[in-house]
Amino acid sequence: MSRSNLLVRMLAMLAVVAVVLAACGGPTAPTSTGATTAPVASAAAGVTTAPAAVTEAPTTMTTATAVVAATAGTTTAEAATSGAAVSPQQTLLFSGDLSDQISLDPAVAYEFGGIQVVGQTYETLVSPDPGNPTLKPLLAKKWDTKDSGDMWTVTFNLDEKAKFASGRSVTADDVVYSWSRALDLNKSPAFLFSDISKLKKENIKAVDPQTVEVRLPKTASPTVFLSICSFTLAAVVDKQVVQANAGSDMGSTWLNDHSAGSGPYVLDRWERSTQVTLNANPTYWGTAPALKRVIMRNVTEVSNLQSAIETGDADIVQDLGAEQVKALANNPDAQVVKADSTLLVYIGMNAKSPPLDKPEVREAIRYAINYDEIVNNLLGGNGKLVQEIIPNGLFGHTGENPFKQDVAKAKDMLTKAGVAAGTQIELLIPAGPAPGGIDWSILAAKVQSDLQQIGLKINIKQIQQSELLNTYRAQKGQMVMINWGPDFPDPDGNVTPFTSYAAKSIAWRNAWDAPDIAKLGQDAALEQDNTKRAALYKQLTERVLHEGPYVILYQPTRAFGVRKNVQGFTYDPADTPSISFWRISKQ
Template sequence: MKLFSTRFISGAALAMALSVAPAAFARTPVDQLVIGTSLAQVLSLDPQQGTEVKTQEILANTYDRLVQFSGEEGYAIRPQLAESWEVDDTGITFHLRDATFASGNPVTAADVVFSLTRLIMMDQSAAANLKNVGYTPETIADLISAPDEKTFRIEMTDSVIPESLLYRLAGGTASVVDSAVVKEHVSNDDYGNAWLRTNTAGSGPFVLRRWTPNDVVLLEANEQYWDGAPAMRRVIMRHAPESQAARLMLERGDIDVANALTAPDVLTFTDKEGFSIDEVKTGGYYVLSMNAGREPLSNPLVREAIAYGIDYQGIADTILGPYGRPRNVPVPEDFEGAIDNPDWSFQPERARELLAEAGYADGFDLTLKTIAQTPRVDMATAIQASLADIGINVSIQQGNGSDIVASHRARDFDLLIPQTGAFMPTALGSIDNFVTNPDNALEANNAGNFVWRSAWDIPELNAMRNEANGERDDARRLELLRQMQEMFIAQKPAVLPMFERFEPIVISERVHGYEGHPWSLTRLDDVTKTED
């Protein structure tokens, strides 16, 4: 049974508590969960806009989706706002539970229609997962409906199978917002975005009390939550970008969970009494994005040379550790339908031969952009050293989340290290980011598309991807996926998977029920804590 507390401290007292230096922190209270993390990439809390990894845990706890999944039960889709649903030949019908938003307004099917319409009409990168399977500003009104207050209906396009659509609706960007509250805050036809960037209007187990960028996020229990108030009266996410400081805070009991530690600091907790390490498989990758719209990266031979010019195993052993393992195919090796890895191990002589064949025997200069965040900064330095061995002089430009993400979306880079996820835990879900680019033209301005950002034109791969997404025969879809992986390797990708990505989280033994999520949609309503 979920516990519940109505005790609150004043805003002034809270501000004082949060401003105390870490060394002065006492053991965290039993009814508060304190998470040490990096908030550098939290740019917007609008669920139809914010896609960054750390944003998702905030959205997961302040909003609900129709459906959800976790690492339990084989990643099976489970109910959330929808109590049940039926799949037929043309669409899916959802039946909503009785639930209310934090405002007290009832959650209705009209709110679901409003939220998904808002997602598509705002037309930002958050909409990519639905836009890429045919839900567009031109089609959305005809594809979703609310037959009554508790019934929501979505039609399937020719580019999506039921399983894939359900997983897309389980994502943070498909969160259901309180349409009445959001409409009250619309300004200059912005769909309420200016207000919702820094406020919440959801039905989740927590509500946003405070967000100070690169400092703190404070969530308070939603006493009206439809599944009962959470045990944690308060969740505090503290910006702790310095790994050693965060490790010491965790050891002292100043924080309960740390999810932005360096690999060496994570490993100090191996078999350490009082702590556990949750190594979350994301299905995504750390990627080297190459701007194929710029010379010499437009040349496939140059891209192949770079693929042979990176010491993947060395980086995995010395930097990544629990954060990842080498893999150059955009489907994890243990997913059904995955092909073997190509021989893109560190072979500097082979890389130099390819550069000479491409007409760059004397090498060239490039700039590598990366978010100043673990483990990407150290990866960038290692890549810089590896590529120097083959004659490519790389300078590194670090920046905060907003700077680097903006450069990526604007195609303003030579090399860049982003990370991907998988929209569902299958080969189809993991490869989608790497093979989707319906229109490579600059004027298409499809910044929500991962491949478009690298200006890599892949019409054949995109066509095969569309076929696989609409193929309901499992055997035929698996064969298409194998062909796509082979074609991806053969084309010397401008979006080079380097390492399958894991999220290591160190958790105090005082915390129970904290389970990391593949998409960082970690729910905290069932988390409890003990005194010791």
């Protein structure tokens, strides 16, 4: 993910099963239930909300994008807002590491920076509220799931009031086009439809202008499918607008500089590697956002994030380090909001690249690392020790952390594997800060030092995150240090990417194909008995811990700096987007 992209929430399947059976409601603004108050969220809290002076602003429905006039060029909403004067009071300045942005097309975006933009400009059929995992109506006012013998049938009834920024009504034909387009493009997030949901184009049907029918095989879970329907991959684009600007890539290039959705904001411009500007959608069909403009700035140095929040050059900054948190403790104009996340910071090891093709070498690397020093010293409280692929806060997390630094044991493993002292391995790392507020370079240097103790020479290569992701996705990284968060609030949001080679996600990037382990994950996803499901995940976790090509380093805590005149800021990693800009206002 790349997506990508997310505060810890405990979600058992039963929490969503009721939603699968039926749901209904109108286009009223959702409220945030189950919210916890910062500065520090509890481990299983659903959402972190800025405390004290920061109170929740009037909320709106989860939103989508602005659409273009069917001809080409500029969208109706863009024409109304682009270049218009907007006061500082009506502008939100958000700063963080956005260097992972590759695309703003909802069928392509799979990185955290891209998803954060797409989630403001496009809408899905269903969506959770911050702090409440239960799916609620968005573009669909109700839905139901039926057992049709050899298939599941999921029927969505669209809200007739829903409109794109172009002024066109959102129809079933737009939904069919959007989901079929995502399957045809077959980019990074497409496996959520094709592999996890087992969705095929011929099984997506517009019954009438307001009704969409989806048929899923019994080898897919309709509960998981509905969760995926809340992710940006399932966002609905304006068919008429995108087709008019399709070019040679079904409109993907065009959508990087325009938006074609139904949400509270529209894309004004994307200045690559610098910033993204969003303007309020003047024709939005829900409650209008309080802030007329959002500027998302790419700032990769934590010291610059501290300066920006102190001076007011930013209203919100993301991923402060321990030193910056301490420095802001008594600031009269800003506060620190800490939130658990479902992210995992990990090292992927290419299982076909010697010497990493030997499981005992990968196990030796896991035993060589001093995890306690990373969590306690380098992170300074901005993370917790987690070594399994299901993060703390999701159903199926076991809490097993079997690896502690044992240099003698690791050396012995390498010797038995026939790996000579001084063997060189290249480690790719992104530029900028890692989740938890530590520079990737500092974290990599720590790993390099630990592995040097067992005779491995690690050559660190630091590149922009977007370039790293392209390399990683092409199976060209020998060792890659990166982070990942689940695309939807269910353990399968991590299990399939980490274990299924066929899904062409993380297991594929690391050239690791273990069909029997992938089958365990598939069985767990379909299991309706939670006790049996938990047992399957425990079995899978044990095997991936020791056989997989991963070193899970930690689960980060995210530290945000928030100016005290900002109201309505919440962070929920299980929602898409994790920060809803349309819920925010300024005093």
